[in-house]
Amino acid sequence: MISLNINGRDFAVQAPDDMPLLWVLRDLLNLKGTKFGCGIAQCGACTVHVDGRPVRSCMLPAASIGSRKVTTIEAIGQTESGRRIQQAWLELEVVQCGYCQSGQIMSAAALIERNPAPDDAEIDAAMAGNICRCATYARIRAAIKSASRR
Amino acid sequence: MTGRMSISRRELIVGGLVVAFAGSARARAATADATGPSALGGFVRISRDGRISLVMPSVEMGQGIYTAEAALLAEELDVRLDQIEAIAAAPDASLYAQPLFKTQMTGGSTSIRGFWTPLREAGAAARSMLVAAAAQTWGVHPDECSTKDGTILHSSTGRVLGYGDVAESAATLPIPEDPKLKLPGEFKIIGKSQRRIDTPSKVNGSAVYGIDVAVDGMKIAAVVISPVDGGKLKSVDETDARKIPGVIDVLHIDDAVAVVGEHYWAARAGIEALNVDWDLGPNAKLTTASIRAEVAKAADDGTPLNALERGDVEARLKSAAKRLTAEYELPFLAHATMEPINTTVHIRPDGCDIWVGTQTPVVAQKHAARITGLPLDKVTLHNHLIGGGFGRRLQADTIEQAVRFAKQVPYPLKIIWMREQDIRHDRFRPCYLDRLAAGLDEQGRLSVWTHRTTSGTVRRYFDEDGWPEGKLDKDAVDGAWDSPYAFPAIRVDWIRHDPPVKLNWWRGVGPTHNVFVVESFLDELAHAAGQDPIAYRRALLDANPRAMAVLNKVADAAGWNRPLQPRSGRGVSLHQNFGTYAAVVVEVAVALSGEISLGKIVAAVDCGIQVNPDIIRAQIEGGVLFGLSAALFNGITFSDGRVEQGNFNDYRQLRINETPPIEVHLLESSEKPGGLGEVGTVSAAPALGNAIFAATGVRVRRLPIDRSLLSKRENS
Numbered sequence: 001m002i003s004l005n006i007n008g009r010d011f012a013v014q015a016p017d018d019m020p021l022l023w024v025l026r027d028l029l030n031l032k033g034t035k036f037g038c039g040i041a042q043c044g045a046c047t048v049h050v051d052g053r054p055v056r057s058c059m060l061p062a063a064s065i066g067s068r069k070v071t072t073i074e075a076i077g078q079t080e081s082g083r084r085i086q087q088a089w090l091e092l093e094v095v096q097c098g099y100c101q102s103g104q105i106m107s108a109a110a111l112i113e114r115n116p117a118p119d120d121a122e123i124d125a126a127m128a129g130n131i132c133r134c135a136t137y138a139r140i141r142a143a144i145k146s147a148s149r150r
Numbered sequence: 151m152t153g154r155m156s157i158s159r160r161e162l163i164v165g166g167l168v169v170a171f172a173g174s175a176r177a178r179a180a181t182a183d184a185t186g187p188s189a190l191g192g193f194v195r196i197s198r199d200g201r202i203s204l205v206m207p208s209v210e211m212g213q214g215i216y217t218a219e220a221a222l223l224a225e226e227l228d229v230r231l232d233q234i235e236a237i238a239a240a241p242d243a244s245l246y247a248q249p250l251f252k253t254q255m256t257g258g259s260t261s262i263r264g265f266w267t268p269l270r271e272a273g274a275a276a277r278s279m280l281v282a283a284a285a286q287t288w289g290v291h292p293d294e295c296s297t298k299d300g301t302i303l304h305s306s307t308g309r310v311l312g313y314g315d316v317a318e319s320a321a322t323l324p325i326p327e328d329p330k331l332k333l334p335g336e337f338k339i340i341g342k343s344q345r346r347i348d349t350p351s352k353v354n355g356s357a358v359y360g361i362d363v364a365v366d367g368m369k370i371a372a373v374v375i376s377p378v379d380g381g382k383l384k385s386v387d388e389t390d391a392r393k394i395p396g397v398i399d400v401l402h403i404d405d406a407v408a409v410v411g412e413h414y415w416a417a418r419a420g421i422e423a424l425n426v427d428w429d430l431g432p433n434a435k436l437t438t439a440s441i442r443a444e445v446a447k448a449a450d451d452g453t454p455l456n457a458l459e460r461g462d463v464e465a466r467l468k469s470a471a472k473r474l475t476a477e478y479e480l481p482f483l484a485h486a487t488m489e490p491i492n493t494t495v496h497i498r499p500d501g502c503d504i505w506v507g508t509q510t511p512v513v514a515q516k517h518a519a520r521i522t523g524l525p526l527d528k529v530t531l532h533n534h535l536i537g538g539g540f541g542r543r544l545q546a547d548t549i550e551q552a553v554r555f556a557k558q559v560p561y562p563l564k565i566i567w568m569r570e571q572d573i574r575h576d577r578f579r580p581c582y583l584d585r586l587a588a589g590l591d592e593q594g595r596l597s598v599w600t601h602r603t604t605s606g607t608v609r610r611y612f613d614e615d616g617w618p619e620g621k622l623d624k625d626a627v628d629g630a631w632d633s634p635y636a637f638p639a640i641r642v643d644w645i646r647h648d649p650p651v652k653l654n655w656w657r658g659v660g661p662t663h664n665v666f667v668v669e670s671f672l673d674e675l676a677h678a679a680g681q682d683p684i685a686y687r688r689a690l691l692d693a694n695p696r697a698m699a700v701l702n703k704v705a706d707a708a709g710w711n712r713p714l715q716p717r718s719g720r721g722v723s724l725h726q727n728f729g730t731y732a733a734v735v736v737e738v739a740v741a742l743s744g745e746i747s748l749g750k751i752v753a754a755v756d757c758g759i760q761v762n763p764d765i766i767r768a769q770i771e772g773g774v775l776f777g778l779s780a781a782l783f784n785g786i787t788f789s790d791g792r793v794e795q796g797n798f799n800d801y802r803q804l805r806i807n808e809t810p811p812i813e814v815h816l817l818e819s820s821e822k823p824g825g826l827g828e829v830g831t832v833s834a835a836p837a838l839g840n841a842i843f844a845a846t847g848v849r850v851r852r853l854p855i856d857r858s859l860l861s862k863r864e865n866s
Binding site: 016018026030031034073090097135137 | 358488775807
């Protein structure tokens, strides 16, 4: 059994030791907001927070997390940073197909949590691991700035 | 095309019956099960309790079409966008065929062009019936009534009825033959940047894409597919795979094996544990070099099919003061949508359900019926939000595969491809070889232009009987025969050469290829004539005021004549496709190493009437960057019959740190609305190539751009 704290709740799941958190979330806990994109930590669609830091859940064995707290897109709106990012995302109409946006929002929320007023270079550095094939990047940058000004 | 021809009026409104849609999200991914006959069709569904559902004939894959099509219906129905729920149309071409294709298909930037009139008419017809029903209830003349936000008002008596109150009686009234449409000046929704209706669920993880479907009893499969297209399964040792905890089944079809698990990770582990032997088939030796050689041979020896011939081409070529020729080459491209290929299928003796995001629901349904032997009406397709289409989900090969596997098991089966399979087993944008010649007169003016494309035909994968030899596939020459310019003499032709690689449309379709070639070669001519590329284009645009206007606008907004640093440059492109005019200027800086940095991007677009200006801007922004990403980085290559690229490490995409600012200017117009999804992508590569020439003097004639051609040693 693997014990996990996800979005403030404790779970115990039966899973192989090497099973990535992504598939535990999606297939065992029915938390489908975290997306599968590449499986090799290249695209960022699977980004979640572990103790507030953005990580790629597609390569992170769930068994390695221990007592650290996992936050997913389903609960990020309950944090101040997450709420502001989601709101800015809607106000600036960042989203197109939306498939990468869970990951984008998780990366962005972690960024403004630790850096309340990031500049372009800091945004680029924090967000460069998240691919968007609709290429909503210009609006992502603008929305992060908008959220950080609130 | 009028709306009347494309929409059965009997189906415009089905009112009065309570339609139960699961959940309350405004934009639902699925065609949630509705009860009663109202589930059968129509564009407008109003329940007794006043809930309004609008059926979206086109699929939402990021382009904002749910918001735009809902706007057309809501404008005439007189409801606000925040009052409606958008639902995906079921497969039914008799109701939801795209008027421009005559089949139910989302692609080619046709949605608004095709549905502009029909959807407004559907909304207007429904409104008129609701008003008539209220007027009957009150015993007054319909002309005394007005509507607002889903209610009917009788102003002289102050009486009000909600649409839900009269939906049932409205549904029994005759459908008006010629519903009166609003004049553009009366629009309240169209023309304004309404908030998107599909996005609230996309920022909190609740949006349901095909990959997110959960059905009771569902199992999840990973697959391994013949590494060479056309190969067949010889044998498979599944002993070890079956020992893995959580593995339930191993299934075979002729060219793939699926391992079914309780969860995806067990299935993946099962795939790793298989020992599969393939008969690799006729393509086992295929390489990019062999494909290119065959294309070149076809370009030399093939029979051209003429697409356009105007003026005395041969005479003008002979008498030209200056003659230029060039050869351009474009690679195969994968779609690499963010959402990997997936399909969920449940086959029972009496029916089949498919949960998937597809751009061609009718085709998918037909395949499933054929494979299962079930009648068409026993195959239910639940269409979903799509995590990026770009053309990939126009083809149903992946749905066919899922049905063939699911046919072997009693439970609902979800198949998810790995990213490597999504890229390697894509159906690719064709490769192209283009040969051009032009003649200039003494003053450097363009006198004659010839353009010959050699490529496969995408159409053979869409038409049931393939594509006959000797017939022109217009897609191969779109953007070449219909450029914005008045060339005094022009010849455009196509040599068909179908490579042993399966093909598909890709964002921008034919024009993405041809406009790159046309706009690059025209740039070559301008420089050969010693003229400014924008001035050179203007001289060919006297008869084309809309093209001239976007070109002038972009030149002005981009500061075309402002000086730049050494090894920096600006490039322009102009085209008119999908009913829209677009001009783009890209700025680049090219390092001595050959590395390319994108500078500011400016676009000017005239797409006729703007349904939603902000979504239009978003499509141009994303479309241009999508095209730049491919031109900078992407080409699918083959070795030993296998695709060499597989994931975002070796099929890399533009990232935010490489993305410059982008500015989109929309020109006011009262012309009918044009398409948008493809437009920016078409503009991108030629503007980039021309900018690189301006920066380095090196002409980009082959994509993706080879940086080594752009490098320059410090002392040289």
